Amino acid sequence: MLLSETLNKAMNGQIGSELGASNQYLMIASYFDGESLPELAAFFFRQSDEERMHAMKILRYILDAGGEVRIPAIDAPPAKIESAEMAAKLALDWELEVTKQINKLMDMAIKENDHISQEFLRWFVAEQLEEVSTMDELLSVIRRAGESQLLLVEEFIVRRGDPHAGGEGSE
Ligand SMILES: [Fe+2]
Numbered sequence: 001m002l003l004s005e006t007l008n009k010a011m012n013g014q015i016g017s018e019l020g021a022s023n024q025y026l027m028i029a030s031y032f033d034g035e036s037l038p039e040l041a042a043f044f045f046r047q048s049d050e051e052r053m054h055a056m057k058i059l060r061y062i063l064d065a066g067g068e069v070r071i072p073a074i075d076a077p078p079a080k081i082e083s084a085e086m087a088a089k090l091a092l093d094w095e096l097e098v099t100k101q102i103n104k105l106m107d108m109a110i111k112e113n114d115h116i117s118q119e120f121l122r123w124f125v126a127e128q129l130e131e132v133s134t135m136d137e138l139l140s141v142i143r144r145a146g147e148s149q150l151l152l153v154e155e156f157i158v159r160r161g162d163p164h165a166g167g168e169g170s171e
């Protein structure tokens with residue numbers, strides 16, 4: 001087995017975080033759908049799929065490295081989203097938290113001299129830069145528009161396009 005037990009365990013935990021993010025984005029997408037804001041809804045449905053893909057990527061890596069997959073209990077996302085600003089803030093906070101988690105995994109891999117895991121985790125490090133900056137931007141655009149002008153945000157999303165288009169994240 002290429003993975004230490006400690007790193008294996010931490011990666012199983014990360015599968016839980018990614019699936020938790022996926023569920024949280026489903027809640028956010030549903031909120032926007034309910035508010036008749038289809039672009040924001042579609043954006044978060046895509047984001048949810050992407051988080052599941054992240055979980056799958058880690059799961060696949062654990063299997064390839066001869067480790068053991070264990071899916072942890074997933075915390076329920078907040079039951080009610082009250083506003084677009086709250087939704088974007090939740091997403092940004094979550095991405096900042098995940099960034100810390102990924103850094104921690106990387107720290108472990110470095111400490112253990114596990115170069116294979118470092119190589120694997122580098123993709124996630126780069127991905128977090130994109131995730132955090134996307135959510136940060138979305139939050140400021142929502143704040144600038146205000147809750148009554150969210151159609152401007154819809155426009156913005158259409159014009160900006162999917163930040164993940166162009167192949168990245170499609171693996
Ligand atoms: Fe993720």
Ligand SMILES: [Fe+2]
Pocket residue numbers: 021051095098131
């Ligand atoms: Fe993410």
